Amino acid sequence: MKVFVDQDKCVAAGSCVTAAEDVFDQREEDGVVVLLNPNPPAALANAVREAAAVCPAMAIELHE
């Protein structure tokens, strides 16, 4: 799985951090998404899919 994030579209809701905090974080100064791991292991795949599904900005794209 490869993860892409769009920081321009991000609305800093933090839903991705709640779903998969080993893969996503937020910038301290404005809450915009930071991608910690663009190639998460299979064990995190479901959590990352949930993060992409619940992102209110549709700012997370997955290539599987």
Added chain:
Amino acid sequence: MEDTAPPPFPFANPAPLQPPTEWAQLRQRCPVATVTLPSGDPTMLVTRHADVKQVLSDPRFPRSAADAARLSDTATGGLFNSEMSRTLPQHGEEHQRWRRLISKWFTVKRIRALQPRIEAMADRLIDDMTATGAPADLKASFAFPLPVWVICDMLGVPDSERDKFSYWSDTMLSLTRCTEEEMRVAAGEFLAYMRGHVAAKRAHPGDDLLSDLIQGGGLTDDVLVYTGQGLLVAGHETTANMIGKMIAMLLAEPARWADLCADPSLVPTAVEEALRFDAHPGLGMTRYLTEELTVAGRRLPAGTSVMCSMGAANRDEAVYPDAERMDLTRTPNAHLAFGSGPHSCVGQALARTELQVALQVLLRRLPSLRLAVPPATLEPLDGLVVGGLREVPVHW
């Protein structure tokens, strides 16, 4: 096109915790429908999940415009056409810049750090409620004060002023209990207080959102004052009502409450499901089409006002299997209760945490909690913008 007069919107709930029957009918038969707003203006109502998401997340379209449909002629309709919305950036890059100054305060990390304080506030409210004894109105004693205490904490407002904030907030947004004159006076008092508060924070900054915005520089006092008003208006009644509705939904079927008592790790998914399942979500979110847009195969010309029903979209069978069933384990749960796109709720991480803490504390302190009245007699609020229940009478 419709032959008859467009139906009035919002629709009525057939029973206190049941959604309007029109939601399912429109999703199936007329996903883009003409309805009449309380102002008498027509608008296009969108009810399917995909369409609501499409319209809300399209960055081209502002929330309102001079010739957009008016929600109502009342002062509450007016609040959203007020000095606040003229002062705060509403659209595009300027809105994003302002929003990102605020969103720093609503990151998951910041909110997690705030969580023990929210929990302590919730515990104190339960102490007071139990000291008075059962039955009690959970809305007035718990759901209503908790979010206003949290907002005061974030704005650096001292505890001694909480009751005033609570009164101002309730009066500014109340349609049923207060006269327009009372609402005008409350808004005036609130703004005067906030002006003094901003001046005090300029002189003696603290560890709060306003002090941080001041130190970041570049924002006028007007923007700071209306940012405070915006946070109070957006974060108080919405969360207060949602706590009340969530607890009512969970207690209305005792098995739901028993499941949560047996396994409190269900709290996060239960909160998301309560947000999705909410049958009193209020009016919805508006967009003004500045250019033509095709929604569900129907071409809407520039100048159309669109009302997005997140409540209807949240029960769309195309997205949620068994949508009319409250499933406390539902995952993923991409509901639209906080909107979608560039205007989705900036405080959603805080709202989620407040709802989770409220539920956790109630499960821990009052596992025997139950409704003191039959669910069918719970009374809805007559408010326009924020939906909720008037009271949530409980025993324990």
